[in-house]
Amino acid sequence: MFQLLLSAYSTRGIQDTALFLGMNEDDATNYVVQQGWVVDPDSRMLTVKKQPVKTEQKLDSSKLHRLTEYVFHLEH
Template sequence: MDFSSLTAALASKSYEKVADICDNLILQVAAEGYAYQEEWPYAIHLLSHIYIDDINSARFLWKSIPPSIKENQPEVNAVWKIGQKLWTRDYGGVYEAIRRFDWSQELQGLVTAFSELYTKKMFHLLCSAYSTISVQDTALFLGMNEDDATNYVLQQGWAVDPASLMLTVKKQPTMTEQKLDPSKLQRLTEYVFHLEH
């Protein structure tokens, strides 16, 4: 089986492409009738769907993995633990599932990239959902200890009250919609009318 496109995507850290590559490869080998189950990179395939935030596809892939693979490849189960924590919105549990397993060299880069991406996603969630939040809760959401979480958010412009250990969230700038000038709309309407007649 030719995994060169998958290997190239992993080597170039093009992790957003890995799920599509794996999906296409598995369809190709299935169409050829090739018995691929034992050598298929299930852990990579599963984590690649989690990476692109496609939990439903990850769940369907998990259900299709043969029981013998689930029993004999602990890394596949470790990846699925991440998926389960995401599914149940156990934000701190996602980081715990990542840290609890000694990932193979082959999967380490993708796990690290997912962890960083997830931290950014959680940070943006905190920015949109809170105006103040405790240091303890922030650390849980970001998968860090309290000192690291405080330093992380302070670098993003947040403020901390050392007495109460509460953080004040700095809201991220939002994109404002550009207002359409009524005179431009009128000219556009006249132009379209002219073209039609």
């Protein structure tokens, strides 16, 4: 559920976050602060710390083979 909150929101109320996580407000606040979120005690809002998106490019050997053939034809 935490990953869904992380990807869906940039800010979220403490009470709603606690409900989604199945925790009381103090435990939920402590948990998300440990994950790098920021608490605004005046508005009782949490600012989500977005995780950097990691993209992995997988090498598909069939695509590499087709590219090699294409380049070979261009050169000859």
